[in-house]
Each structure stands twice: as structure tokens, then as C-alpha cells.
Amino acid sequence: MAHSFADAQTQLERQTREIENWWSQPRWKKTKRIYTARDIAARQGSIPIETNNASSLMARKLYALLANHHDRKTVSKTFGALDPVHVTQMAPFLDTVYVSGWQCSSTASTSNEPGPDLADYPMDTVPTKVDHLFKAQRFHDRKQWEERSRCQSQREWNNLGPPIDYLRPIIADADAGHGGITAVFKLTKMFIENGAAGIHMEDQTSTNKKCGHMAGRCVIPVQEHINRLTTVRMCADIMHSDLVLVARTDSEEATLLSSTIDPRDHYFIVGATNPDLQESLSESMDAAILKGHGGKELENLESRWCAKAGLKLFHEAFAEAAQKQKPANSEQLISKFNAQAGPLNGLSLRQMQAIAKKLLGAPIHFDWDLPRVREGLYRYRGGTQSSIMRARAFAPYADLVWMECNSPDYQQAKTFAEGVKAQYPDQWLAYNLSPSFNWNTAMSPMELSSFIDRLGQLGYIWQFITLAGLHTSALAVNTFAKDFSQRGMLSYATTVQQKEIDNNVDIVKHQKWSGAEYIDSLLKLAQGGVSATAAMGVGVTEEQFRENGKL
Ligand SMILES: C[C@](O)(C(=O)O)[C@H](CC(=O)O)C(=O)O
Numbered sequence: 001m002a003h004s005f006a007d008a009q010t011q012l013e014r015q016t017r018e019i020e021n022w023w024s025q026p027r028w029k030k031t032k033r034i035y036t037a038r039d040i041a042a043r044q045g046s047i048p049i050e051t052n053n054a055s056s057l058m059a060r061k062l063y064a065l066l067a068n069h070h071d072r073k074t075v076s077k078t079f080g081a082l083d084p085v086h087v088t089q090m091a092p093f094l095d096t097v098y099v100s101g102w103q104c105s106s107t108a109s110t111s112n113e114p115g116p117d118l119a120d121y122p123m124d125t126v127p128t129k130v131d132h133l134f135k136a137q138r139f140h141d142r143k144q145w146e147e148r149s150r151c152q153s154q155r156e157w158n159n160l161g162p163p164i165d166y167l168r169p170i171i172a173d174a175d176a177g178h179g180g181i182t183a184v185f186k187l188t189k190m191f192i193e194n195g196a197a198g199i200h201m202e203d204q205t206s207t208n209k210k211c212g213h214m215a216g217r218c219v220i221p222v223q224e225h226i227n228r229l230t231t232v233r234m235c236a237d238i239m240h241s242d243l244v245l246v247a248r249t250d251s252e253e254a255t256l257l258s259s260t261i262d263p264r265d266h267y268f269i270v271g272a273t274n275p276d277l278q279e280s281l282s283e284s285m286d287a288a289i290l291k292g293h294g295g296k297e298l299e300n301l302e303s304r305w306c307a308k309a310g311l312k313l314f315h316e317a318f319a320e321a322a323q324k325q326k327p328a329n330s331e332q333l334i335s336k337f338n339a340q341a342g343p344l345n346g347l348s349l350r351q352m353q354a355i356a357k358k359l360l361g362a363p364i365h366f367d368w369d370l371p372r373v374r375e376g377l378y379r380y381r382g383g384t385q386s387s388i389m390r391a392r393a394f395a396p397y398a399d400l401v402w403m404e405c406n407s408p409d410y411q412q413a414k415t416f417a418e419g420v421k422a423q424y425p426d427q428w429l430a431y432n433l434s435p436s437f438n439w440n441t442a443m444s445p446m447e448l449s450s451f452i453d454r455l456g457q458l459g460y461i462w463q464f465i466t467l468a469g470l471h472t473s474a475l476a477v478n479t480f481a482k483d484f485s486q487r488g489m490l491s492y493a494t495t496v497q498q499k500e501i502d503n504n505v506d507i508v509k510h511q512k513w514s515g516a517e518y519i520d521s522l523l524k525l526a527q528g529g530v531s532a533t534a535a536m537g538v539g540v541t542e543e544q545f546r547e548n549g550k551l
């Protein structure tokens with residue numbers, strides 16, 4: 001720590017200049033920051049920041065490979081890895097690794113309590129999985145490095161086959177941030193410390209978070225999510241990480257919104273248009289509960305209340321009022337209204353009412369408080385347009401944007417891409433090739449085989465099957481368990497071991513795969529070159545896999 005004001009100023013100025021220098025690189029040309037380099041320097045602490053920390057190196061690698069895909073209109077495709085086996089087997093073929101919140105929720109919660117993806121697992125769950133996988137990647141990289149450093153010639157090197165890049169950048173699921181701004185900060189810090197190259201964050205409430213393919217989703221106001229994204233970048237800046245940030249919007253199928261504070265959301269909020277309603281939905285429900293009604297009766301009450309309320313978006317309410325009040329020129333009035341108050345225009349309810357009053361002579365009845373659900377949330381009807389609006393709002397704060405959707409619909413993906421690119425022509429896009437969709441009924445085999453490339457042409461440069469790790473493991477184990485129960489060792493020898501050999505799957509020699517030779521090399525080094533206790537010496541069973549004198 002500096003001992004005087006002057007020393008501290010000098011250090012702060014030096015750190016500030018270093019940060020400014022860093023931010024002047026082309027990597028940041030599309031990034032918006034609402035704070036200065038000095039603000040960040042002041043929060044970095046007095047120990048010099050390690051600018052080549054592992055996460056930052058991996059983030060730079062990720063950014064460069066995505067930039068390359070963008071330039072070539074190609075795609076980085078990957079899937080959710082469960083464990084070290086997955087990352088090592090993916091490494092020869094796929095250039096990034098995904099870490100899924102859902103997979104962690106159901107198989108790797110740090111509380112060990114499995115469950116569906118409500119992100120109600122402890123907040124270190126996904127960062128811990130990243131740590132698990134990144135340590136494995138680094139270990140396998142070290143193992144390969146040591147083996148190759150023993151080569152005496154190019155011929156020997158070639159004999160080992162092409163080297164494998166185990167250090168494939170990891171992009172991990174940061175869900176909805178697991179709390180408020182301070183939680184987002186701590187979560188991001190854990191991801192960076194554990195080696196994530198990128199993370200994604202979605203615009204759902206963190207208290208009510210659901211998997212993007214489940215019902216009952218509630219989004220937060222646009223600005224609140226921008227604050228989250230800003231926090232992620234701020235944390236990465238403080239830690240000097242080039243962390244790649246993916247902003248996801250769940251608004252397409254969301255039915256709830258937590259607050260009406262942001263005018264950009266007003267177009268999509270559902271209100272009651274019946275002026276004769278006596279009480280709000282929640283008052284009606286509370287009264288019914290007091291009378292002892294429950295379950296089905298309450299559901300029916302809600303349906304009846306909603307039917308009576310005339311629930312609509314404001315522009316629909318306007319159209320209805322125009323048709324009723326001015327049938328002769330309603331078409332013209334409606335197009336006038338829509339031209340000013342479109343989904344992407346961000347007009348507030350007050351502004352929309354003013355336009356309505358001007359066109360119809362009086363404001364229209366529209367109340368978004370009465371239909372609020374009992375949890376206090378507002379009713380919301382999103383869609384592709386709300387996703388475009390949000391993606392555009394998030395774009396300056398994130399490297400990629402992603403619209404969570406309910407089916408793999410090429411036309412919808414095209415509309416979204418064009419909508420975003422109309423404002424940000426070079427925007428990078430991400431696509432969730434989710435196993436939650438039924439791919440076999442969604443499209444023909446021809447369409448399936450070209451789906452990723454066609455999306456790639458639209459700008460979706462990072463695409464991932466979120467839960468393929470889970471599904472492929474389940475299928476492999478189920479298939480083997482069944483066959484093994486019937487055919488015993490014949491099953492193992494022929495359907496596993498021989499297949500591993502035929503396909504050059506390195507794990508067939510799991511002693512070597514696990515790093516026994518590498519560990520022996522440490523043992524020998526520590527003992528002056530020999531070790532009687534080396535694990536891979538005479539007597540090791542892996543000798544049984546020797547072929548042409550080679551292991
Ligand atoms: C991507 C996702 O957030 C995940 O946790 O893997 C899930 C999974 C899925 O259903 O594909 C989601 O989309 O919400």
C-alpha cells in the first residue's frame with residue numbers, strides 16, 4: 001500500500017492509464033461502459049493486478065475464435081459438459097465448452113440436493129463446476145505437454161498424432177444472477193477466479209427463475225437487466241478479465257413482469273379494459289381463500305375474473321376502442337396509433353394514453369394493477385418483438401445476445417436476427433439448440449442437418465445443445481447396463497473396450513488418461529530420476545494394451 005497521498009496518486013494514475021490502454025483495444029469497440037478507468041483502478045486494490053490471469057487468457061482466446069467465426073460466417077458449436085471425461089472427449093472436435101445451469105441443478109449442486117432448474121441451488125454451484133472442468137482441462141494440457149516435451153524429434157512428435165487443444169474456452173450459465181447487484185458481482189468474481197472464459201446472464205427475476213422452457217417465467221425491467229450486465233462487466237474490469245458476456249432474454253414466452261418502472265416494457269404489459277370491475281384479482285382471490293375455497297375453485301375464479309376483465313395490451317385496447325367509437329375510420333386511426341406506439345418505440349403508458357386521447361377524443365380504460373397476480377407481479381405478453389427490443393437494449397453491454405424461445409423455428413430466428421441487426425449490424429448472436437425441443441418432429445432430416453449452418457449465416461456464431469452431456473451419458477449408460485445385464489463381459493469387451501480401441505478413444509487406457517505417467521514423472525523428478533514406486537512400471541495392467549511395441 002502506498003504510504004503517502006502522492007504515492008497513491010501516482011499508482012492510481014499508472015493503473016488508470018493501463019486500464020485505458022486495455023480498453024482502447026479493438027476487442028472493446030462495441031462495449032459501452034458507464035464508469036471511468038479511474039473508477040475501476042480505485043477498486044482494484046494496491047496489489048498489481050495479474051493481467052494475464054487464466055480466465056483472461058481463456059476469454060481472449062474465446063473472443064478471438066468468435067471473431068473469426070463472425071468473419072467467416074461459421075459457427076462454434078458445443079454442448080453442456082458434465083465432467084472431466086466430457087471435456088477431454090469434446091476437446092478434439094469442438095472449440096468451446098458449455099456449462100449448463102440445468103445440468104448442474106440436476107447433477108452437481110454443491111448442496112448435493114438434485115432438482116429441476118430453478119437456480120435455487122447454492123450460488124457457487126455452477127462456478128464450482130467450472131473450477132472442476134477447468135482444472136481438468138489444465139491437467140490434461142500439462143499431461144500432454146510433459147509427454148511431448150520428451151520427444152527428441154519431429155518424427156517422435158508426429159508418432160503421437162496431432163496434439164489436442166484441451167484448453168477449450170468455457171462459457172457458463174450465470175442464470176439470473178442469484179440475487180441483487182452484489183450477488184451478481186460475487187457470482188461473476190467466482191466465475192472469473194475459476195477460469196470461465198464467458199458467462200451468460202438472463203433477464204428473469206432471480207427469486208422466481210425457471211428454466212427457459214418452463215411456464216411461469218417473470219422478467220425484470222429492461223434497465224434492471226442492463227444494471228446486471230454492467231455489474232458483470234464492472235467486476236470483470238476490476239479483475240482485469242476480458243470475460244465474454246452473453247445477454248439472454250427470456251421475454252419471448254414470459255407471462256409476468258416484476259415492475260412497470262421501465263417505459264420500454266409498457267407496450268407488453270397486460271391490463272384490464274372492463275371499467276365495471278369491482279375488485280382486483282388478488283382481492284377476489286383473498287376473499288375466496290378466507291371463505292375456505294382452495295385449489296381448483298381458485299383456478300376457476302381466476303379464469304372467470306380474467307375473462308370478465310377484458311385483458312389486453314394497450315395497443316389492442318386502443319384498436320378495440322377505435323372500432324367501437326369510430327368504426328368508419330378505425331383502420332386509419334389504428335395505423336396512426338401503431339406507427340407512433342410500436343413495440344420497439346419504448347413509449348410509456350402515459351405517452352400511449354396521450355396519443356389515444358388525441359386520436360379518440362378521450363383516454364381509454366386500461367388498468368394493469370387490477371390483474372396483477374397474487375405474488376404482486378404484472379401480467380406480460382412478450383414475443384419475438386419484445387426479445388428484439390430487449391436484445392437491442394442489452395447489445396451495448398454484452399458481446400452476444402440470445403433470445404430464449406419455445407421451439408427451433410428458423411423463421412423466428414431470422415426475424416430476431418434481422419431485428420437486432422437493423423440497429424447493430426455486427427451484433428454476435430447465440431442460439432440454444434435445446435433438448436427441451438422435440439427435434440424429430442420440428443423439422444425434416446434435411447433441415448436438421450443444415451440447421452446450425454443456416455443459423456450461422458444469420459449471425460448465430462455460438463450455438464450449443466445445453467443438455468447433451470446429460471442425455472448422451474444417460475443413453476450410453478442405459479444401453480450398456482441393459483446389455484451387460486444380459487451378456488456379461490462379452491458386452492463390455494465388444495461394445496465398450498473394442499469400440500474404444502477402434503475409435504481411438506484415449507480413455508481405453510484410463511491409467512494413462514488419468515495422468516499416471518505424468519504423476520510418475522513428478523515422482524521420478526523428486527527422487528533424482530528413478531522411483532521404485534512408480535505406478536506405471538513393470539506390472540501395470542495397461543501393458544495388456546500394448547500394440548506394435550507402443551502403449
Ligand atoms: C440453457 C439452460 O439455461 C441451461 O441451464 O442449460 C436451460 C436448458 C434448456 O432447457 O435447454 C434453459 O434453456 O433455460
Ligand SMILES: [Mg+2]
Binds near residue numbers: 100102117175211
Ligand atoms: Mg440455465
